[in-house]
Amino acid sequence: MGEGLPLLRVVADTLDSLGIALCVFDDADHTLLWNRSFIKFFPEHAGQVHAGEPYRANLRRFYQGRLAPDELPKIDQYIDSGVERHRNQQRPYAFEHRGVRLWVASLPVPGVGRIRIWQAHTSATDPQGPTILATSAIDGAALFDHVADGVVVTGADDRILWANASFVQLYSLPNRTAAVGAHLEWVYRTAWQGQEAQHQALFDAGLLTLSEHTHFTGSPFELPLPGARWSRVIGQRSPDGKGFWAHVDITVLKGQQQQLRDAERRARESEAILQEKSALLEATLSTMEQGVLMVNADRVVVVCNRRARELLNLPQSLMDSRPTLEALTDYQQAAGELVHVPEEVLTSVRNGDIFDRPYAYDRTRRDGQVVEIHNIPMAGGGVLRTYTDVTERRHAEARIRHVARHDGLTALVNREVFLESLAAACAAAEPGTGGFAVHFIDIDRFKPINDHYGHAIGDKVLARIAERMRTVARDGDVVARMGGDEFAVLQCRVEQSEQALGLAYRLLDDIARDMEIESHRLQVGASIGVAIYPSAGLDADTLLRNADIAMYAAKSHGRDCVRVYGAHDNPASVY
Numbered sequence: 001m002g003e004g005l006p007l008l009r010v011v012a013d014t015l016d017s018l019g020i021a022l023c024v025f026d027d028a029d030h031t032l033l034w035n036r037s038f039i040k041f042f043p044e045h046a047g048q049v050h051a052g053e054p055y056r057a058n059l060r061r062f063y064q065g066r067l068a069p070d071e072l073p074k075i076d077q078y079i080d081s082g083v084e085r086h087r088n089q090q091r092p093y094a095f096e097h098r099g100v101r102l103w104v105a106s107l108p109v110p111g112v113g114r115i116r117i118w119q120a121h122t123s124a125t126d127p128q129g130p131t132i133l134a135t136s137a138i139d140g141a142a143l144f145d146h147v148a149d150g151v152v153v154t155g156a157d158d159r160i161l162w163a164n165a166s167f168v169q170l171y172s173l174p175n176r177t178a179a180v181g182a183h184l185e186w187v188y189r190t191a192w193q194g195q196e197a198q199h200q201a202l203f204d205a206g207l208l209t210l211s212e213h214t215h216f217t218g219s220p221f222e223l224p225l226p227g228a229r230w231s232r233v234i235g236q237r238s239p240d241g242k243g244f245w246a247h248v249d250i251t252v253l254k255g256q257q258q259q260l261r262d263a264e265r266r267a268r269e270s271e272a273i274l275q276e277k278s279a280l281l282e283a284t285l286s287t288m289e290q291g292v293l294m295v296n297a298d299r300v301v302v303v304c305n306r307r308a309r310e311l312l313n314l315p316q317s318l319m320d321s322r323p324t325l326e327a328l329t330d331y332q333q334a335a336g337e338l339v340h341v342p343e344e345v346l347t348s349v350r351n352g353d354i355f356d357r358p359y360a361y362d363r364t365r366r367d368g369q370v371v372e373i374h375n376i377p378m379a380g381g382g383v384l385r386t387y388t389d390v391t392e393r394r395h396a397e398a399r400i401r402h403v404a405r406h407d408g409l410t411a412l413v414n415r416e417v418f419l420e421s422l423a424a425a426c427a428a429a430e431p432g433t434g435g436f437a438v439h440f441i442d443i444d445r446f447k448p449i450n451d452h453y454g455h456a457i458g459d460k461v462l463a464r465i466a467e468r469m470r471t472v473a474r475d476g477d478v479v480a481r482m483g484g485d486e487f488a489v490l491q492c493r494v495e496q497s498e499q500a501l502g503l504a505y506r507l508l509d510d511i512a513r514d515m516e517i518e519s520h521r522l523q524v525g526a527s528i529g530v531a532i533y534p535s536a537g538l539d540a541d542t543l544l545r546n547a548d549i550a551m552y553a554a555k556s557h558g559r560d561c562v563r564v565y566g567a568h569d570n571p572a573s574v575y
Contacts, residue, residue: 005112009033010238014246017234018149019120026113029055029083041102041118056083066097086114094121149248150231156241158183158214170231170247184214184245188223195226222250230254260378290388291371297381299325299352311371311387313337326350340364355383362390370394407481409459410466418480421490422540426533435533436492437500440547441469441507443485444525444559453520460517461524468510472503488547497532497564504528504562512560527554528562536565 005024012022012035021037031053039046044065049058059082063075071078089106096102102118109115150167154160163179171191173179179187188210189196196203206224213221213235223231232250237243291308295301304319318331329349332338338346341363348354360374372390377383405417413421425436443465450458462485469479469487478490489507494500511526529550537543546565554563 005032006238006240008109008112008115010236010242010244013236014151014234014244015117017246021118023049023058023116024109024112024114025055025086025116029086029113031055031058032113038118041097041100041120043098055086059083086116149246152179152184152245152247154184154243154245158243160184160187161242167247170249171225185210192226199224199226222254256376260376260384263384264379290386293385293387294378295325295355295383295385297355301325301328308387311369311389313365325352325354336366339366354385355381362394410463410481412466412470412479412481412487415480415482418478418482418488418490419540419544421478422543425490425492426539426543429533431534434493434495435535436490437494437503437533438531438536438543438547439489439491439500439504439507440482440529440531440544440551441487441489441511442527442551442555443487443511444527444555446485446524449522449524453517453522457517457520457522461515461522464515464517465511465524468513469507472506472510474503488544494532500530500532501562501564504530504564508560508562525560527551527559529554530562530564532564 008022008024012024012033015022016035016037019037021035021041023034023038024032026032031049031051033051034045034049039049042062044061045058048061056079059079060075063078063082064072067075067078086106092103092105094101094103100120103121104116104118106114106116148166150164150170152160152163152167160179160182163176165176167173168176168179171179171187173187173190178190185207188207192199192203202224209221210223210233213219213233220232220234223233225231229249229251230253232248233245234248235243235245288305288307291311292303292305293301293308293312294303301319301323304314308314309316309319312332313335314328314331318328323331329338329346333346345361354375355377358374358376360372363371363373365371368391369389370391372388374386374388375383376385405413407414422438429435443462446458446461449461462481465487466479466481469489473479473489474492476492478492480488480490482488489503491500491503508526508528511524514521514523516522529547529552531537531543531547531550533543536546550563550565554561557563
């Protein structure tokens with residue numbers, strides 16, 4: 001443990017710079033160390049967590065702040081489950097805490113115990129979560145193998161022991177193997193190879209900076225790269241001389257900083273540009289599709305372009321009066337434009353916190369328009385805020401999420417979502433609290449319709465069947481198209497088998513009703529297999545398989561009937 005823990009302290013500090021929380025436990029589940037991001041994600045532990053604290057005590061504090069009063073009597077059950085997950089978790093999972101979606105992994109640390117890692121995640125297009133948590137083991141450096149920033153570990157002789165894929169890409173290396181055993185100086189020279197002569201002064205300055213900071217590790221430094229790119233490097237060393245280096249691509253940030261410096265320079269050259277909003281600046285800003293609002297160090301709004309006025313619903317007369325930030329906030333609040341903004345955000349604005357740090361968030365206007373706001377503090381105490389209409393983008397993202405989880409023909413949830421719901425029902429079920437039922441439905445006499453009338457008519461028949469199934473199902477039930485002419489229903493809150501049978505026969509009757517499609521009077525039937533939790537299985541795979549067995553039993557007995565999966569020597573019994 002003595003050798004692994006110092007390196008993990010370095011890892012913990014470096015993870016802080018990436019906004020990733022870490023907490024380390026020994027083999028007996030006692031707390032060893034944690035970082036600042038852990039307290040940021042879980043403020044309930046501030047001033048409470050301590051070295052040697054059992055993980056169970058940590059969990060108790062966590063659940064006491066999350067559980068509803070009627071759930072608190074079950075807190076020990078939650079704690080037991082949490083400890084079990086901590087010890088045996090193989091893959092990361094996500095949960096919501098204090099309004100933030102977090103991905104968490106529990107990983108073994110040879111010679112130490114286990115480590116838990118939490119990372120905030122907001123991407124709507126990555127259902128697997130952040131890749132930093134996808135590893136199943138940890139050796140200190142392996143944590144960063146898929147981090148977007150470049151990470152490299154050096155030995156006491158300053159030669160590279162390990163580098164992640166992002167580092168290899170950032171410095172244009174052919175592969176990871178090329179980096180191992182080399183000095184950082186060699187990597188930097190390789191990145192510039194063939195271009196250093198064209199930018200000799202820039203190359204020499206970067207090489208000198210790298211050499212100085214390699215020997216005197218501590219403060220962050222910046223390195224110029226070919227193609228007008230820049231890297232920001234943060235380095236720390238462990239007591240045994242190992243170096244841990246994070247290389248962040250700050251090309252975009254440098255561009256933004258240059259833009260801000262240029263704006264400040266222009267303001268200094270002509271104070272009238274800021275005070276009077278000269279015609280030249282107004283003409284430039286008015287053509288932008290992005291709203292721009294600039295507040296000076298005295299909290300006075302000195303720039304507000306046409307697009308910002310539109311997106312914030314601000315009258316020209318108000319802006320001509322050169323309002324303060326507080327006056328602007330008061331006006332918007334009185335106009336009902338801030339009804340969706342949390343009170344803590346408004347308090348933060350009034351307190352002037354927007355001058356302290358950069359951040360971005362979405363604001364939904366009362367008419368439903370979604371505006372993305374970026375806050376960029378400026379040197380000298382001012383702040384630049386940009387406003388972009390992202391309504392269509394957010395709607396498109398929502399549509400993408402919907403398409404990924406729903407059948408395009410029937411609008412029912414797809415097989416993947418149904419299996420997720422079934423697994424969740426199994427996980428949430430408790431002995432003695434009732435059960436639920438899985439109905440597996442195969443449409444009879446559908447193929448002749450497709451063959452005789454064509455697939456277009458067949459598709460409309462399936463859509464009509466889906467509508468009828470939604471009508472029959474209760475609120476809370478999950479209706480899914482599993483593929484082709486197969487459907488499934490997850491029936492919640494089943495106290496007795498008769499309830500499951502009642503739904504199955506209602507489905508059977510509604511599906512069998514005549515339907516008129518493009519002047520064609522058509523009729524289909526269904527074979528329905530039912531599996532009831534817990535008698536027919538305790539997990540999703542077993543329940544679905546047994547419902548399928550019962551469905552085939554229904555088909556073999558003449559179709560247009562219901563079979564319920566039973567036990568003993570007669571697995572598919574008729575009711």
